[in-house]
Amino acid sequence: MLMEERALPIVIVGHVDHGKSTLIGRLLYDTGCLPPDKFSEIQHSSETLGRNLEFAFVMDCFEEERSRGITIDTTQTFFKTPKRRYVIIDAPGHKEFLKNMITGSSQAEAALLIIDAFEGIRDQTRRHAYILGMLGFKQVCVLLNKIDLVHYSQDKFLSLKGEVIDFLNQLNVHPTFILPISAIHGDNVAKPSEKISWFDGPTVLQALDTFEPLKIEEKPLRFPIQDIYTIDGKKTIVGRIEAGELKKGQSVYLLPEKKKVEVKEIKKFLEKDVSIAHFEESIGIRLKGRHRVKRGQILTADLSSWISDQIKANIFWLDPTGYRVGEALLFRCVTQEVPCRIDKINRKFDPASMELTEEDASSIKGAEVADVLLQLDEKVAVDPFNEIPEMGRFVLEKEGRPAAGGIIL
Amino acid sequence: MDHLTRLENKSIYIIREAYYQFKDIAMLWSVGKDSTTLLWLCRKAFFGHIPFPIIHIDTSYKFPEMYQFRDARAKEWHLNLLIGRNEEKLKEGMGPGSGSKLDCCNELKTNALKMVIKKYHLKAILLGIRRDEHGIRAKERYFSPRDSQFKWDYENQPAELWDQYQSTVEEEEHFRIHPILHFTEFDIWNYVKREGLPVVPLYFSKNGKRFRSIGCLPCCSPIDSEAQTIDEIVEEIRISKTSERSGRAQDKENIYTMQKLRALGYM
Numbered sequence: 001m002l003m004e005e006r007a008l009p010i011v012i013v014g015h016v017d018h019g020k021s022t023l024i025g026r027l028l029y030d031t032g033c034l035p036p037d038k039f040s041e042i043q044h045s046s047e048t049l050g051r052n053l054e055f056a057f058v059m060d061c062f063e064e065e066r067s068r069g070i071t072i073d074t075t076q077t078f079f080k081t082p083k084r085r086y087v088i089i090d091a092p093g094h095k096e097f098l099k100n101m102i103t104g105s106s107q108a109e110a111a112l113l114i115i116d117a118f119e120g121i122r123d124q125t126r127r128h129a130y131i132l133g134m135l136g137f138k139q140v141c142v143l144l145n146k147i148d149l150v151h152y153s154q155d156k157f158l159s160l161k162g163e164v165i166d167f168l169n170q171l172n173v174h175p176t177f178i179l180p181i182s183a184i185h186g187d188n189v190a191k192p193s194e195k196i197s198w199f200d201g202p203t204v205l206q207a208l209d210t211f212e213p214l215k216i217e218e219k220p221l222r223f224p225i226q227d228i229y230t231i232d233g234k235k236t237i238v239g240r241i242e243a244g245e246l247k248k249g250q251s252v253y254l255l256p257e258k259k260k261v262e263v264k265e266i267k268k269f270l271e272k273d274v275s276i277a278h279f280e281e282s283i284g285i286r287l288k289g290r291h292r293v294k295r296g297q298i299l300t301a302d303l304s305s306w307i308s309d310q311i312k313a314n315i316f317w318l319d320p321t322g323y324r325v326g327e328a329l330l331f332r333c334v335t336q337e338v339p340c341r342i343d344k345i346n347r348k349f350d351p352a353s354m355e356l357t358e359e360d361a362s363s364i365k366g367a368e369v370a371d372v373l374l375q376l377d378e379k380v381a382v383d384p385f386n387e388i389p390e391m392g393r394f395v396l397e398k399e400g401r402p403a404a405g406g407i408i409l
Numbered sequence: 410m411d412h413l414t415r416l417e418n419k420s421i422y423i424i425r426e427a428y429y430q431f432k433d434i435a436m437l438w439s440v441g442k443d444s445t446t447l448l449w450l451c452r453k454a455f456f457g458h459i460p461f462p463i464i465h466i467d468t469s470y471k472f473p474e475m476y477q478f479r480d481a482r483a484k485e486w487h488l489n490l491l492i493g494r495n496e497e498k499l500k501e502g503m504g505p506g507s508g509s510k511l512d513c514c515n516e517l518k519t520n521a522l523k524m525v526i527k528k529y530h531l532k533a534i535l536l537g538i539r540r541d542e543h544g545i546r547a548k549e550r551y552f553s554p555r556d557s558q559f560k561w562d563y564e565n566q567p568a569e570l571w572d573q574y575q576s577t578v579e580e581e582e583h584f585r586i587h588p589i590l591h592f593t594e595f596d597i598w599n600y601v602k603r604e605g606l607p608v609v610p611l612y613f614s615k616n617g618k619r620f621r622s623i624g625c626l627p628c629c630s631p632i633d634s635e636a637q638t639i640d641e642i643v644e645e646i647r648i649s650k651t652s653e654r655s656g657r658a659q660d661k662e663n664i665y666t667m668q669k670l671r672a673l674g675y676m
Contacts, residue, residue: 007412078541078593106570217410226422227429231456238454240422269453280410282421284456295429332573395570400577405570 007078007085008213011105013132014114015124019145023114023183024077024088027204030190033079083209102131102316102405106393110139110211112204117180118149120160121167127367130349133171134314134369136385136407139211141177142168143204147196148182154198177207217279219243219388221252221301224334225293229284236267236284237293242334242390244301246277246285254291255298255381256307262288263299296336298381298391305381305391310343311374311408315396319403320366329403333394336380340396343375364404372406382408413600416592417450422572423551423588424454424535428461430576431533431584435462435491437522440475441623442608444537445482446597447589449606451535452486462489464525464534468517469499470625478609493525505627526583533584541593552576553585595646602639613637 012020025042028034077088089104105111111132115125132140142164150156157180168175179188180196181204187193189204202210221244229236246252250263266274267284277283287293298305311331317323323342331340345361348370364370385392385407396404410418427434436451436459438444451459465479483490495503498516505513526534538549552574569575576584592600601608611620618631619642636642 102570226425229455231458236456238425240418267456269456278410280415280418282418282425282454390571393571395573397575397577400575402570402573402575 007087008110008208008211009087009089009108010110010112010208010211011089011108012112012114013101013105013128015116015119015122015128018114018116018119018122018125019183020114023112023143023145023181023189023204026183026186026189027088028077028079030186031079031081031205081205081209086208101128102135102318105131105135105137106405108137109213110141110208111137112141112143112208113175114143114145114183115160115164116149117144117147117156117160121163126167129168129171129173130369131316133173134316134407136409137173140168140173140175141179141204141207141211142175143179143181143183145181145183147180147187148185152180152187152195154196157196157199176210177201179204179207214389216243216388216390217245220304221246221250221299222305222334222383222388222391223252223285223299224336225295225297225299226335227295228293231267231284234286236286238282238284239335240282241277241279243279243388245279246283246299248275250301252299252301253303254293255300255305256379257297258303258307259291261291261299264288296338298334298336300381305383306408307379307381309376309379311376311380311382313372313374313394313406313408314369315364315372315404315406316369317364317366317404319398319401321398322366322368323364323398323403325362327398330397330400331374331376331380331394332397333380333382334390338376338378338380340374340376342372344373346371346373384408413596413603416589416596417453417600419591420447420450420588421454423574423586424451426572426574427533427535427552427584427586427588428454430574433530433532434535434586435464435525435529435531435533436535437537438463438465438479438490439537439624440465440471440479440609441537442597442601442612443539443589443592445606445608446592446600447535447537448482448486448488449604450588459488462491462529464491464493464522466493466518466521466525468513468521468625469494470504470517470627472609472611472623472626474609474611475623478607482607491525491529493521495521495524505625510628531583533586535586535588537589538587539592539594539597540590549585549587549590550574551587551590553587555583555585595643598639598643598646602643608639612642614641 012023014020025034079086079088089108113125113129113132115121144157144160144164147157161178164178165175179201180199181188182193183189187195188199192203222242223246224239224242225237226239229238246263246266248263248266251260252263253259254261263285265286266277267286268274325343325345326341329340329342331338342364345364347359348361348364348368350368361370381391382394383391386409392408394406394408395402396406436444436448438448448463463483479490482488495517498520503513503516507513525531540549550569552569554575600606609623611623613619614634614637617633617635619634619636620629620631621634623629634645636645
């Protein structure tokens with residue numbers, strides 16, 4: 001059993017109709033992770049609509065999705081290889097579902113970018129690749145799908161591969177692999193294919209198995225305070241360890257004040273004498289002495305976090321109504337929630353055209369990506385996204401609804 | 410950290426986040442293995458003292474074993490248990506035999522829940538649904554807003570980035586919160602085993618049959634199984650090739666029934 005290993009979350013992105021859902025159906029089918037009753041339901045549903053067997057129906061469960069042949073929302077599903085379990089996050093390719101694509105991608109640690117070998121790079125390919133770069137993805141595998149439609153041609157593969165590498169490198173995306181596949185026929189997905197015997201690289205499954213989860217447990221402690229409970233008459237601070245580990249008796253800093261405090265006790269339900277708690281654990285703690293504590297403060301092992309009321313970041317705007325400089329927002333990073341506004345838009349991009357549309361702009365439209373300076377009402381503690389992800393990414397709310405996501409580089 | 414501990418800790422974080430954001434909150438307990446797991450996670454989140462009520466939506470058609478189990482746990486775990494029933498429709502004779510299954514589920518479950526939410530002015534309810542249960546449930550968010558008609562606007566769901574959950578609630582709106590969305594059926598049984606959790610005896614094989622999913626007595630059929638212990642259930646699911654809800658009648662009427670039920674506010 002593979003109980004000890006965390007399932008690696010991967011996202012599959014790419015232009016509409018380039019074969020994302022078909023690939024997922026194929027992965028599930030070829031790894032034996034598709035129950036036969038589900039298989040016959042898909043068969044039935046495909047026949048009802050007068051189509052050949054549609055692997056895409058594994059992921060596309062909404063009635064509209066099946067009849068329109070598109071994916072509306074992100075879906076999570078699981079499959080396993082002999083090495084580990086995977087959670088695949090499917091992401092819609094249509095422009096109007098960009099928000100869902102980012103939601104899906106933000107939970108993944110590795111990405112598969114699928115490109116139709118016949119059609120090549122399209123608008124959504126650009127947009128999605130840009131977002132992968134913005135989200136700081138380091139583990140990316142590009143799949144040149146529908147290689148059957150270009151007659152399994154090595155020349156076609158190599159010329160598109162060159163084009164894809166040039167295009168991605170401009171976006172600071174450096175794919176680990178670029179593979180020729182046919183998801184519909186199963187070529188080079190779970191098994192190598194004789195039809196592309198000229199290709200000596202890995203299959204999709206072999207490529208995925210080389211990816212590794214991040215090692216956040218080895219970073220210095222970050223423990224954001226989530227809430228304060230009174231348990232058996234005693235003040236108990238609850239929260240989740242977002243990096244490193246926490247020991248009983250440890251002396252830690254309380255940010256943003258940088259006050260030194262000592263951890264008197266670690267509390268878990270039905271466990272006695274807990275001496276250590278690790279990354280990702282949701283625990284309770286008690287501090288030695290009396291201290292004013294509140295949600296949003298962060299306990300840390302060192303003072304390497306950046307403490308400021310001004311933050312430079314990359315943001316992607318999700319809300320269709322857009323933003324004008326000066327409008328009120330709420331900054332949310334771990335349990336920190338602080339009113340803020342965008343003070344300056346240094347640059348902004350339209351991911352589809354890849355064009356820098358304005359310098360020193362005064363507004364951001366829906367689906368645009370921008371490099372901005374945030375001015376907050378109070379100081380917050382943050383870290384670079386590539387050091388401690390949870391402390392380096394945030395959400396901006398406008399009128400109580402999530403309007404943008406951001407990354408601190 | 411092992412897989413189950415990771416799942417558990419994520420759920421505890423979500424439960425605590427929900428309680429921080431909404432004080433007018435309650436948990437929905439169907440008495441099945443999933444919501445019993447959720448109940449256990451709530452006990453862990455609050456160190457044994459759950460600060461909100463636990464609601465059982467009672468269609469009156471549940472198995473006797475479920476009522477016994479419910480009352481025993483409520484006593485043992487000192488739960489603030491509230492029972493929600495659509496008394497008016499029950500008096501009128503509504504039941505699985507009286508019309509379509511869609512209408513019965515809608516009246517005795519969804520509308521009974523609407524009444525409870527209204528009566529107790531709840532702004533959020535915790536539910537034990539999982540992504541792997543059904544294709545439609547895979548589309549869910551951890552924090553899922555519903556309007557006063559309970560409609561699920563699944564084409565326009567809020568973005569849910571990095572454990573930052575939307576919590577602003579309009580008047581007449583409430584949130585469905587799904588802390589165990591990321592557990593699979595296999596995870597649930599492994600977790601039940603590891604934690605030594607009690608479950609309704611219907612899950613264990615009797616005369617070669619057991620229930621893999623439980624709801625109302627007339628609408629659940631058992632599967633062929635010899636699994637009489639949790640270990641045997643874990644092994645059976647590990648090698649199983651059929652999906653969990655294959656014994657649930659409401660999924661069979663029409664392939665989109667579940668989507669329609671959920672859009673109407675079904676759990």
